[in-house]
Amino acid sequence: MxxxxxxxxxxxxxxxxxxxxxxxxxxxxxxxxxxxxxxxxxxLAALLAIGGGSGALALGMLPSPFQASAPSTPTSTPTPTPTVRPTATPRPTPTVAPVVxxxxxxxxxxxxxxxxxxxxxxxxxxxxxxxxxxxxxxxxxxxxxxxxxxxxxxxxxxxxxxxxxxxxxxxxxxxxxxxxxxxxxxxxxxxxxxxxxxxxxxxxxxxxxxxxxxxxxxxxxxxxxxxxxxxxxxxxxxxxxxxxxxxDGLSPAPSWTRPDSSWARVGDCAALSPAVPLGQIMGSPRLEGPEEPQNEYPSGIVRASDRTVQCRWTLPYVEDAPISEVGDVTVTLSAGSGWAVDAVDSMSHLERSPVTVAGAEKAEYVCIHDEGSGCYVNVLTDGSWLQVRTSNTYEDSLKGLLVAAAEAIVATRPAS
Structure with a gap:
């Protein structure tokens, strides 16, 4: 031992x-x-900021449209005049301020x-x-x-x-x-x-x-x-x-300013419900919801700080129900928290792989295989963090199901 x-x-x-x-x-x-x-x-963790930039457009030299005309009755050989060509002025490179x-x-x-x-x-x-x-x-x-x-x-x-x-x-x-x-x-x-x-x-x-x-x-x-x-x-x-x-005597750092995002207009689970029932997408048509979890946080600081919208779909309890059926799905949206998607912990026991979610800037599939195991898709969408997760890890096609669910929920994003 x-x-x-x-x-x-x-x-x-x-x-x-x-x-x-x-x-x-x-x-x-x-x-x-x-x-x-x-x-x-x-x-909490030591967190990474994600920034953006854009390339500059290279401009070529423009030929002059003006040409000198020869005099009608030259009396001597004219001295050639150099052609004047305008100097190209590079356009300023647009910059996008990184999210701190x-x-x-x-x-x-x-x-x-x-x-x-x-x-x-x-x-x-x-x-x-x-x-x-x-x-x-x-x-x-x-x-x-x-x-x-x-x-x-x-x-x-x-x-x-x-x-x-x-x-x-x-x-x-x-x-x-x-x-x-x-x-x-x-x-x-x-x-x-x-x-x-x-x-x-x-x-x-x-x-x-x-x-x-x-x-x-x-x-x-x-x-x-x-x-x-x-x-x-x-x-x-x-x-x-x-x-x-x-x-004693310590002063706080300035408060953080949340970036703008169209997802900030989502205030309840009804706005996150996809057009096709989530249970149908997940292959568990008996899933009921969404409901906002009634979590009794033991921490007052968590209650005060939690600005996320959380929605949960669950199966009604049935004795001896098949374990291959996805029994719960939790969708969490944190508007303006896109900075955190790249900062998610990368410890060795996490199974992670990039995935493509239609309508999102990037996404990743993550599983924790341990006591309290679960799998989820983290999605970066319009500067916000969307997570679709389940504690049921028995379904072989779980990755594809969670990606499909994430795509359906991303499609609910309010128009900019």
């Missing part, structure tokens, strides 16, 4: 798998149930922010990972200016710490009040804070000045009773106090 702790890509793969499990749990269809209680990973990727509002990195926090009090053998960019919701977090940080355990695969910071005092205060109304207790950290703890972890929200912090620990493999709830609460309060001290 390999007893070496996971590191590098292996640890990143573990973190992404956990996130996939959370996403499957928050949007899963009745046909699939998950028993493992995993923590939510707020994903958003940056976190907080001007320090995760390691600096958490330098005073004893991560080993929450999970054994902690190792800092990297936030991922897999879904359009992740792009929304980045565009909101969120700094997302993750730590995994090299000993317990499903234990982790998630830390997120955004500039949003008023939204943060509302989140604190909502948690207190739901039974959370206030702490002394920051200007306002609330926390709930169990034997398997804590979650807390803190507001300090303009900054809004969310801190979440999940020690799901811990032996019950090894660390008391009160000890976990005390450790969490100390961590929050340290985090708040790192924010």
């Amino acid at each position: 390999n007893s070496e702790p996971p590191t590098g890509d292996e640890l990143n793969r573990m973190l992404v798998t956990m996130k996939q499990n959370v996403l499957e749990r928050t949007t899963e269809s009745p046909r699939r149930k998950r028993n493992r209680n995993l923590g939510l990973g707020l994903g 990727a958003p940056v976190p509002a907080l001007p320090i990195d995760c390691a600096t922010l958490a330098s005073g926090v004893r991560m080993d009090l929450f999970i054994p053998s902690p190792l800092q990972g990297r936030a991922d960019l897999l879904l359009p919701t992740d792009a929304s977090l980045s565009e909101y200016g969120v700094l997302g940080c993750e730590w995994g355990s090299t000993e317990q695969p499903y234990s982790r710490v998630d830390l997120s910071v955004a500039s949003g005092r008023e939204a943060g205060l509302t989140a604190v009040d909502d948690l207190v109304a739901g039974g959370a207790r206030r702490t002394e950290a920051g200007d306002a804070s609330a926390m709930t703890c169990t034997e398997q972890g804590c979650q807390a929200t803190v507001v300090s000045g303009i900054w809004w912090i969310e801190f979440r620990t999940s020690d799901v493999d811990a032996t019950s009773g090894t660390v008391s709830v009160e000890t976990r609460a005390a450790n969490t309060t100390a961590a929050l106090t340290s985090l708040v001290s790192r924010l």
